[in-house]
Amino acid sequence: MNEVTRSRVAVIGLGVAGITSIKNLVEQGFVNVTGFERNGHIGGLWQYHDDPTQTTALKTTRTNGSKHYSAFQDFPWPDDAPHYPSADQVADYIRSYAKHFELEQYFRLSTTVLSLSPADRSGSIHDEDDDAARASSSRGDSPCRWELKYRDGSGEHEEIFDKVLVTNGPWGKAWVPFLPGQESFKGKIIHAQAYKGPELYKGKKVIVAGLGNSGADIAVSLVGRHQKYTSRIDQEHEWCLRRFQGRQSRPVDHQITRSRWIAGARLNELFPSFMTWLGSKATEILFKKTNPKYRDEWGFFPAPPLSAVPPAIQDDLIDCMADGKIHNLFGIKRFTPSGVITPSTRDGTEQLETNGDVIILATGYSADLSWCHDEASPFLDNAPEWDALTDEDHKVPYPSLYMNLFSPKSPESLAFIGPCRGFAPIEFTNFDLSSQAIGQVWKGAFPLPTLKERIEWCDDNYRANVLAGKRYRNVRPTMPPLKLERWLNDVIGNEVNERFGWGIQAWRFWWKERKLYQLIMNGINTPFVYRLWDGREGSRKKWAGARRAIYHANGLELDEKI
Template structure:
């Protein structure tokens, strides 16, 4: 997030400095064995999604990169991005920012740095991301446990748990990935969870499952959500369950995947191997942990007692804005409605306009990592930082304060309602609504060129093939750099969109041919 913020602000003529506490660029995608530093698990596949919508908007992954790539691919990609846009001179690595305050007279920001003199800046982007403080459950009797009790942040290599009985707490993407990684190493693996989950395959009909998401789908989703939200949710959940059944067959009640939380509250678990591991009993499903009773013994909420050598808590993170003075900390005033909701999990809730701009100093303070919906995080950070760059350069403007406050209040009400139903991600925003705002604010020209105006009709008339790919093909991040606008477009966007569409169609045809071949053999 910090990398793309520096790049987009430089592109608009700002003099930018990026501070990074680590000695490398790439954040959590740079593997480190330091258990106090968050990094990707060193296993074969990255929990990243596929590369089409996940890249930055003007720098796709190299041709030939696996559709679901490894963590090393992502690390190399980020390093290549930094070099391609000549960003290294603008970063100060191994530099720890201890606090940020604002001078009321000048409006400038004082950045205090560990073991170095403070420095002054006109504007600040907090791009620390959402993975700041690990959330550890408060287990009764935890001090009596003689095994290893850690947060997933401390899990680095499955070999460290060879021959051990391991309980993974939490049935989410991280819990699934860690449990899968432990197969073949740990002697016994259990996933402890309180509620069910929807398990989604990575591939459907030979292509990434998310390739079904198109720009037209996002627009229709926005319309349905606005006018018939209850019906929309029923349809989404039914479709997700059907995809799960088509991919994996019938679900054994012993796995406790039902009832699953709504896809509006909890992200589906994306895994090709978890169901197979449940089915083969390589991984077992158990209820939640009630308490530790001493030694290696654990009492479950079902009343059963088990023994474990290690417990790995995949219970997420919470954001932290304590670098800032309380006046500028967007979460400093607690939301009573949020804290009362069971799904808040005592996490801070930031009040930001469009989950990006400070409400107290929008002209000079913004945040990345507070916007989320199901798409690529790199792409989201790219778009959000383009909005920041356009507003601060004076090429775009924010609405009056009362209008911004109205949006913030509406967003808080929506998130609090979801938090009564499950542990919703506080950064969740309505995709179509947010992208519409971002398109106008960043000046990406999408609404003009694929809408109902004369530019939309002209694009449809002149570029019929490309128009179909844009509207109904797989949603690619480079789409946001295709059209001329205030932000810089990318000359390679057209070719990349066409390449991705060809690749997806070829894979679908290949999968269909293989299916027909198998059917033919079976009939014979």
């Protein structure tokens, strides 16, 4: 039995990230994997739950990405699925994926993780003369196993794991601000996390604070039942996009081809200020063209760049605002006993008092890792520049992770998916590639740099995120998306970089497979491309259906011409 097969691996959280991670780890040889989930079901936030302390989709929620984007790399949606599936359909899709790949045997449901802490700093599963152990030591790594405490139906327990992958997502902890006068408000204040539908608010005047995806969906769900208002509490300009754009009503993400994404990412790295302006201007033009009822006095523009603050996706918000069913406010200044005070115009020269019975704070989330011991937590204890970007009541800790995934001090045994943003706007692809890369690093197939180099990278990335945050606040740090995607491809060894670079493999692919090349670069940007080739030995498995799935997503069959 080698190191991989005898490693005990814990995956914490069984949403899309956790389910995908278990599948990819098992596929790469980690057969002793245990997935922990506090609920009695899998699916994460896509599975509706009436617990007000859990973040879940609403019954009316649909995906923001089309089914061709929001898909697993080797398990496409059924043909009869709508372009934008409902939350229930996504939950069913996740369960079907788990059943198809026989993943249920690795799940421990209704099990709450209580703590994660180092079990030892010398109890590595490597033998003393193991090559991997010597390589780890030479890089400055601190080999560590982890003690996981959890509670299930039979009580509290402790287990030791050689490797731990935390996948409980970035939406576990509600971000609740405190505004002047809030304690004097005589109505009810809840966070969007606790909102499960409009039924409890019959006859109430509701103010929804925040215009992200949650705020927009909540406001629209209340239409026809109650009087409601929307407000952007952070006072930054925001916007909403429709799911379908253009004369042919194509899904909006079908226009984000791989060639356009690469070109935009490269130009953004070279000319960030210009591309920020250009991207925002182009999206504003598209927005106004597809939302003819929009009024300039609503003050959505200028909006932050898409790379910093992704827009909300909502099809009905602008129409509801134009019809007077939802009233726009310009950011809460303070509370009164009966409501809130907001500017009456974007410039804030005049103020308006709006009465309300219920205030719903759709003010965002952060990862909940309060159960992590200090040595396991990715959050920095001292991040004054990051903390200075917001006031004392809005603090969101900064996760310092090498390449946005690995504990810089214990990368061979501890990784996180979720606290940092991925390279793609849709999380399915981020989770799939990230977990494949983690598996390759843990197998020893792709050595990481030394501890000193990893710390230096984390410091540089911290400074870059602070600089970006001074322009537009973002609670999830990131890195240049194209660099991250290329790095993940290199770690995984899936041959994507080689087939789309300037080497002999790329030219050979372009010459011999021009139809397929054109579909991948200029057609619908599906995730199936990452499973198209065999890749490095011991990496993720090639999917035999990838080629056909790419053609099919673009409305073609293999023998048809473009």
